[in-house]
Amino acid sequence: xxxxxxxxxxxxxxxxxxxxxxxxxxxxxxxxxxxxxxxxxxxxxxxxxxxxxxxxxxxxxxxxxxxxxxxxxxxxxxxxxxxxxxxxxxxxxxxxxxxxxxxxxxxxxxxxxxxxxxxxxxxxxxxxxxxxxxxxxxxx
Amino acid sequence: xxxxxxxxxxxxxxxxxxxxxxxxxxxxxxxxxxxxxxxxxxxxxxxxxxxxxxxxxxxxxxxxxxxxxxxxxxxxxxxxxxxxxxxxxxxxxxxxxxxxxxxxxxxxxxxxxxxxxxxxxxxxxxxxxxxxxxxxxxxx
DNA sequence: TAATTATAAGTAGCGCGCAATCAAGAAGGT
DNA sequence: ACCTTCTTGATTGCGCGCTACTTATAATTA
Numbered sequence: 001x002x003x004x005x006x007x008x009x010x011x012x013x014x015x016x017x018x019x020x021x022x023x024x025x026x027x028x029x030x031x032x033x034x035x036x037x038x039x040x041x042x043x044x045x046x047x048x049x050x051x052x053x054x055x056x057x058x059x060x061x062x063x064x065x066x067x068x069x070x071x072x073x074x075x076x077x078x079x080x081x082x083x084x085x086x087x088x089x090x091x092x093x094x095x096x097x098x099x100x101x102x103x104x105x106x107x108x109x110x111x112x113x114x115x116x117x118x119x120x121x122x123x124x125x126x127x128x129x130x131x132x133x134x135x136x137x138x139x140x
Numbered sequence: 141x142x143x144x145x146x147x148x149x150x151x152x153x154x155x156x157x158x159x160x161x162x163x164x165x166x167x168x169x170x171x172x173x174x175x176x177x178x179x180x181x182x183x184x185x186x187x188x189x190x191x192x193x194x195x196x197x198x199x200x201x202x203x204x205x206x207x208x209x210x211x212x213x214x215x216x217x218x219x220x221x222x223x224x225x226x227x228x229x230x231x232x233x234x235x236x237x238x239x240x241x242x243x244x245x246x247x248x249x250x251x252x253x254x255x256x257x258x259x260x261x262x263x264x265x266x267x268x269x270x271x272x273x274x275x276x277x278x279x280x
Numbered sequence: 281t282a283a284t285t286a287t288a289a290g291t292a293g294c295g296c297g298c299a300a301t302c303a304a305g306a307a308g309g310t
Numbered sequence: 311a312c313c314t315t316c317t318t319g320a321t322t323g324c325g326c327g328c329t330a331c332t333t334a335t336a337a338t339t340a
Contacts, residue, residue, distance in 0.1 A: 005250075006251060006253055009264050010160060010253075011182075012272050014199075016271040016275060017153055018297080019200075021154075021297090022298085036154075039151060042147050061326090065327050068290090072325080088288095110146030110147045114146045116275070118273075127274070130263070134160075134257060161328095162328090165328090177296095192318080193317090203319060205298075212295080230319085284338075286336080291331080291332075291333095296326080296327080303318100304317100305316105305318085
């Protein structure tokens with residue numbers, strides 16, 4: 001039977017995620033960012049301040065993943081972390097001037113990657129939508 | 141302008157990879173396997189013995205990833221690791237009876253996952269092929 | 281008000297993923 | 311036989327991702 005197809009799709013998804021992250025590396029290394037950190041920065045460029053939990057939800061990252069990641073971004077001078085005076089449980093994330101300084105370069109990475117993917121605009125849109133719908137509501 | 145689309149696609153790929161792995165977890169936990177270990181087992185079920193390097197190449201896993209992974213599979217009794225007498229540099233991987241015993245159940249996971257993904261056969265084939273072509277030749 | 285419950289982050293431990301480095305065996309040439 | 315050179319894995323270190331647990335603050339309820 002076709003267990004085959006299911007496993008092939010799992011392989012394909014596993015494989016493409018690694019390739020995409022690796023493809024970003026040469027562009028991110030000079031900025032001192034990892035791929036997940038890059039995704040966090042994109043979220044922050046879209047609007048600050050943001051709560052830690054809000055960021056985690058948007059990116060699908062667990063608290064055990066995003067908290068140390070944010071602490072590293074703080075150490076590297078990209079963000080500040082501050083308790084919300086209104087609710088001392090929450091931590092507000094803001095961008096530093098150093099982060100704003102590389103904003104355009106960070107945004108430009110996507111365009112430079114796109115060229116290397118040999119996929120047209122319509123294909124990208126279709127793929128994005130397919131992936132965003134895929135495996136969405138199930139066990140989780 | 142449309143850095144947007146590129147970043148959205150990166151997000152989508154990052155997100156779907158995590159969701160797919162998480163979707164497998166409830167099925168893999170009872171077997172004591174992680175998702176990457178599951179992929180390795182599928183490769184091994186397709187034919188043994190296999191060299192470590194061969195497995196790594198097939199799965200796109202680095203030696204620093206697959207060597208400890210295989211040692212854990214050995215500890216959990218799924219595989220054996222043996223130097224090839226013909227070439228002492230190479231390590232041959234074989235399945236144990238314990239691994240053969242769960243072979244059918246491991247294979248069946250893909251089918252059970254497929255039901256939860258609300259995507260038809262044609263969609264799966266198209267998606268698999270699109271992903272396998274995507275980001276393939278570029279930096280790597 | 282006091283006690284309970286809920287929520288937001290942080291922390292520890294394990295496994296994956298990658299880069300860089302190392303050691304051992306094999307293959308080739310001299 | 312000897313000496314390079316290449317190949318195969320192993321190792322180390324760091325960051326991500328998850329689970330489970332803990333702490334601190336808020337909200338709720340008795």
